[in-house]
Amino acid sequence: MKNREGNKSVLGICYVLCYLLFLTACGQGQDNTNKPATVSPTITVPSPSDHASTVSGTVTFHADNGDIQVPKKPQRIVDLTNFYTGFFLALGVIPVGVLSGSAENPYFEGMLKGVQDLGEEPSPEKILELKPDLIITYTGTEGIEVFEKIAPVVAVEYGKRNYKEQMLEFGKLIGNEEAGKTWVDRWEKKIQELKPMIQEAVGNKTVSILNPYEKGLFVFGHNYGRGGEIIYGEFGLKAPPEAQKAAIDSGTGWASISLEKLPEFSGDIIFTCPWAGDTSDPKIVYDNPIWKQLPAVKKQHVFQLNPKADTYNDPVSLDGQLDFISDSLLSIK
Incomplete structure (x- = not known):
């Protein structure tokens, strides 16, 4: 789901290749003993002392992959997750390198000027060229050992924290907890203003989040992007009983x-978009009589999400989703 597994397998391949190159470089002669380790003949991996000299000291950060020595104020962050880029943007720190998913997110338009698009298969060589002082990835990602030779690595366990908790955590990481708290306070104020109007407009109607894909449909819940954090979490709207059981009460966030x-x-109101993880034609669902006979479709209570943007649940994307979801729900008659 969400391409995280694909990223891990790709990084695993990168690790194997780089490890072999590393062994080759180390075995090329005894006179290499005092030289920095390399992953290729032309690219040098900085030692931990090299990193320390570029920042004004380090601190211990309690990350999901252990206690990590990180710069007090990291300035050159490489984000290898896609899903956390918006947190750093909202905190006022622009990464130097991101994956293609982040680079293509419409909600980030104009915010990533000069940032390197590392593609979906980032090579250690590309990362090295950016001279990062911090790398962000997921726990369980294969090849973390290679990245640790480049810069301190903070790995995040996806879904361990809700987005507000994660925002505060990243605020600590960049040495600006106040910025994280400011965003959370501003967000909660907006929700307090909108929630009564949304609940009055929707009433007892149920809401579904549905994505057609090659084998059927994904049903999304409260913690897997696509507006679920807003619809079910912040606004407290109801999912159909079967969706509630399978995607929310189960804790998985999807079914x-x-x-x-x-x-x-299917709810009385539907938010939908094609699944971004395959190339199947969503018209197989949208043109099907089963879909066309749904009450929400007949009443035109169906709203199209953006598969390149609404997958995400970072602060920047959530701000954009909040506007679209609120406008859509307030238009219900």
Whole structure:
């Protein structure tokens, strides 16, 4: 889901290749003993002391991958997650390198000028060229050992914290907790203003988040992006009972269903978009009589999300989603 598994496998391949190159470089002669380790003949991996000399001291950060010595004020962050880039942007720190998913997020338009798009298969060589002082990735990512030769690595366990908790955590990481608190306070104020109006407009209607994909549909819940954090979490709107059970009460945040089961999972209001993880044609669902007979479709209570943007649940993306979701729900008659 969300391309995290694909990123891990790619990074695993990078690790194997780089490790072999590292062994080759180390074995090229005894006179290399006092030289920095390399992952290729032309690229030098900085030692930990090299990093320390470029920043005004380090601090211990209690990350999900252990206690990590990080710069007090990291300035050259490489984000290898796609899903955390918006946190740093909201905190006022622009990464020097991101994956393509972040680079293509419409909500980040104009915010990533000069930032290196590392693609979806980032090579250690590309990362080295950016001279990062901090690398962000997921826990369990293969090849973390290689990245640790480049810069301190903070790994995050996806889903361990909600987005507000994660915002405060990243505020600590960059040495600016106040910026994290400021965003959370501003966000909660906006929710308090909107929530009564949204609940009055929606009433007892149920809301579904549905993505067609090659084998059927994904049903999303409260913690897997696509507006779920806002719809179910902040606004407290109701999902259909089957969707509530499968995608929310289960704690997974999502469920997969066949087209035949769609009526059981469909709410009075639907937010939908094609699944970004495959190339299947969503018209297989949208043109199907089962879909066309849904009450929400007949009443035109269906709203199209953006598959390149609404997958994310970072502060910048959530701000954009909040506007779209609020406008959509307030238009319900």
